[in-house]
Amino acid sequence: MKNSVGREIPEYIEGYGQVKPFGGALANYGERTKTSVKLRSVKPGDNKLVETIDEVLDKVGIRDGMTVSFHHHLRNGDYVINLVMEAIAKRGIKDITVAATGIFKIHEPLVDYIKSGVITGISVNYIAPGPVATAISKGLLKKPAVLMSHGGRPRAIESGDLHIDVAFIAAPTADFYGNMNGVHGKAACGTLAYAVSDAQYADHVVAVTDNLVPYPACPIEISQDYVDYVVKVESIGDPNGIVSGTLTVTKDPVGLRIAKLAAQVIEATGYIKEGMSFQTGAGGTSLAVAAEVRRFMKEKNVVGSFAAGGITGYMVDMLNDGLFRSLFDVQCFDLKAIASMRDNPKHQKMSGSLYGNPHNRGAVVNNLDVMILGATEIDTDFNVNVVTGSDGIIIGASGGHNDTAAGSKLAIVVTNLTKGRLPVVKDQVTTVTTPGETIDVLVTERGIAVNPARQDLIDKLKDTDLPIVPIEVLKNIAERLTGKPEPIKFTDQVVAVVEYRDGTVIDAVRKPL
Amino acid sequence: MKINKTAQAGALESSDVLVTVEPNPDGGIKVELETKRVIQKQFGKQIEKVILETAQQSGAEDVLIKAQDKGALDYTFRARVQAALQRASL
Numbered sequence: 313m314k315n316s317v318g319r320e321i322p323e324y325i326e327g328y329g330q331v332k333p334f335g336g337a338l339a340n341y342g343e344r345t346k347t348s349v350k351l352r353s354v355k356p357g358d359n360k361l362v363e364t365i366d367e368v369l370d371k372v373g374i375r376d377g378m379t380v381s382f383h384h385h386l387r388n389g390d391y392v393i394n395l396v397m398e399a400i401a402k403r404g405i406k407d408i409t410v411a412a413t414g415i416f417k418i419h420e421p422l423v424d425y426i427k428s429g430v431i432t433g434i435s436v437n438y439i440a441p442g443p444v445a446t447a448i449s450k451g452l453l454k455k456p457a458v459l460m461s462h463g464g465r466p467r468a469i470e471s472g473d474l475h476i477d478v479a480f481i482a483a484p485t486a487d488f489y490g491n492m493n494g495v496h497g498k499a500a501c502g503t504l505a506y507a508v509s510d511a512q513y514a515d516h517v518v519a520v521t522d523n524l525v526p527y528p529a530c531p532i533e534i535s536q537d538y539v540d541y542v543v544k545v546e547s548i549g550d551p552n553g554i555v556s557g558t559l560t561v562t563k564d565p566v567g568l569r570i571a572k573l574a575a576q577v578i579e580a581t582g583y584i585k586e587g588m589s590f591q592t593g594a595g596g597t598s599l600a601v602a603a604e605v606r607r608f609m610k611e612k613n614v615v616g617s618f619a620a621g622g623i624t625g626y627m628v629d630m631l632n633d634g635l636f637r638s639l640f641d642v643q644c645f646d647l648k649a650i651a652s653m654r655d656n657p658k659h660q661k662m663s664g665s666l667y668g669n670p671h672n673r674g675a676v677v678n679n680l681d682v683m684i685l686g687a688t689e690i691d692t693d694f695n696v697n698v699v700t701g702s703d704g705i706i707i708g709a710s711g712g713h714n715d716t717a718a719g720s721k722l723a724i725v726v727t728n729l730t731k732g733r734l735p736v737v738k739d740q741v742t743t744v745t746t747p748g749e750t751i752d753v754l755v756t757e758r759g760i761a762v763n764p765a766r767q768d769l770i771d772k773l774k775d776t777d778l779p780i781v782p783i784e785v786l787k788n789i790a791e792r793l794t795g796k797p798e799p800i801k802f803t804d805q806v807v808a809v810v811e812y813r814d815g816t817v818i819d820a821v822r823k824p825l
Numbered sequence: 826m827k828i829n830k831t832a833q834a835g836a837l838e839s840s841d842v843l844v845t846v847e848p849n850p851d852g853g854i855k856v857e858l859e860t861k862r863v864i865q866k867q868f869g870k871q872i873e874k875v876i877l878e879t880a881q882q883s884g885a886e887d888v889l890i891k892a893q894d895k896g897a898l899d900y901t902f903r904a905r906v907q908a909a910l911q912r913a914s915l
Binding site: 795 | 839860862866867871895896897899
C-alpha cells in the first residue's frame, strides 16, 4: 500500500507486525489511554543496592525475548549499553530487543551480539553513522529496526506500543535508594530527559552509576519512587565522548550565507518579535543562524520567551545576555550547558515526552515559533530524509526532526544545495523522515524555496530582495552541478521501519543491493 | 601527447580530487577511480567518462590515470586531469 507521502509500504512486516500507514501530520490526535505499569512496591528496610550488573540480571529475571532500554545522554562516551549487553550475552540469553534512545560508534560491540542472535531487535530515535547503523542496513538484525523520533518514543512507551522489561539508566550521580541526577559526577551529562519515560513505564528500573553519593542525590531528576535497583560500576562513561568541547559558529562562507538568508527569512516573515521562541541544532550552520537571529533581536530590542532543544553554550550565552527569558533543555551538548542547567532556574529541563510527544496534553514543540532543521535530502514536495545516505545506508534517525517540524509555526531547512558531489534537493528522497507538509521553507546558498502551502509566507516574502525560487529550480541547479544520480537499487528486504511521531509508518528502509 | 613521467594535480581536500598520471606500459588510457561508495554508486560511470573524455581530448596516449576523489564536480575533474597530463608530458 501507499501511505499519504506516496511511499510503498507492506501492510504487514515480518518482525514488526501490522503497519499503520502514515496519513498526515495531524491525522492522529484525540482521546488517548496510557498503559498501566507493573511494579513491585518497596517496603521500609528493603535494600535496593546491588553489587554487580550480573546480580541485577538475576533480580530482574532476565530471559530470552526481553526488551531492555537505555538513554543516550552519554553519547559517544557511553559504557553502559556495552557493559549490560556483555553481561547478558555471557549468560547465553538470546532474542533481546535493545530500545535505546541513541546509538553511537562506541556501541560497535553490539554488532557481534546482532550476528550471534543475542540482539534481534533494535528501536532507536537517534543513531550516528557507524558500525551498528551499517549492520542494520546490511540486514544482519533478525527483525527490522524501528526508527522513531524523540517525541515518538515516549509516545510509544506511554501508549504501551513499546513495552520495556528492564530500563538501565546511566546515572552520573545516584544515591542508594535510586534518586538520580546528571549534573554531578565525573560522567556528568546534564539532563537525563530521554530516560524519564523509561523510568516511569518499565517493569524494572535500574540505576547504573559510578558516583554513589549520600542520600538524597539532589538535585533529583529521576526519583526513587521509580527505581528498583541501584548498581555501582567503575565507570559509566568517558567524559571526552560525552560532552563536546566548544561548539562554535561555522566559518565556512557558504554556511554563513545560508545562515544569513535564513535569519532574513525569519525577520521578513515577522517572527523576530517580543516573546518569540526558537530552536536550532548544534551544527555549525545552525549555530550561525542563531548568531544572525541574535543580531536581529538586539537590533529590534526584543526578548524571546524561550529557546529549546539540545542546548549548547551558545544558547546559554543568549539566555544570559537577556535575549530569551528561559531555556527548555532535553539534552546538554557541552559543559557550559550542564553548568547552566544546574545553576540557573531559568534553564529548565524537559523530558522527551514534554519535548515532543504528540499524544500528551501538549508538547513544548507546539509552542515553538521558529525551528531550524538540517537535511540529508529534501524532495520537491519538501519531504526530508535524515535517515539514509543517498546510497541507502542508514546514517541517522529523526531525533527531534519531525517533532519540531510538526510543532513549530515556521520550520526552516538550512542546507548546502550540494554536499560535495551529492545533490541535496531531489525529485524523490531515499527515505522520508519528515513529511513535506510540516516543512515551510528551504534555504540554500543558491536560493530560497517556500512551501506552496504557505501562501502567507509567500506573500510576506514577495516584496523582499531575497532570492525566492520554486523548489524545482533549486533541484535543477543541483543536478546541473552534480549530474543526474543513477538510481540506487534495493532488495525487497525491509531492514528498518521509519515511524512517524504518532506511531504510523512513514517509510521503510530496504537493504541496498 | 606523450606521457613521460608520473605527475599529479589536485588535492585530497573536500570537493577536490587528486589526479595521478603515469605512463601505461600496457598501452591505452586506463582510468582508476577511488571515491566514496555513495558517489561510486550514483556517479561512478559519469565520472569515469569525464576523465576518459578529458584525456582523449588532450590527445594523451598510453596513460594510467588514478583519481582519488573527495566529492569533486565534473569541471574539477577536467581541470585536474588536464593539469596532471600537461605536467607529465613536459
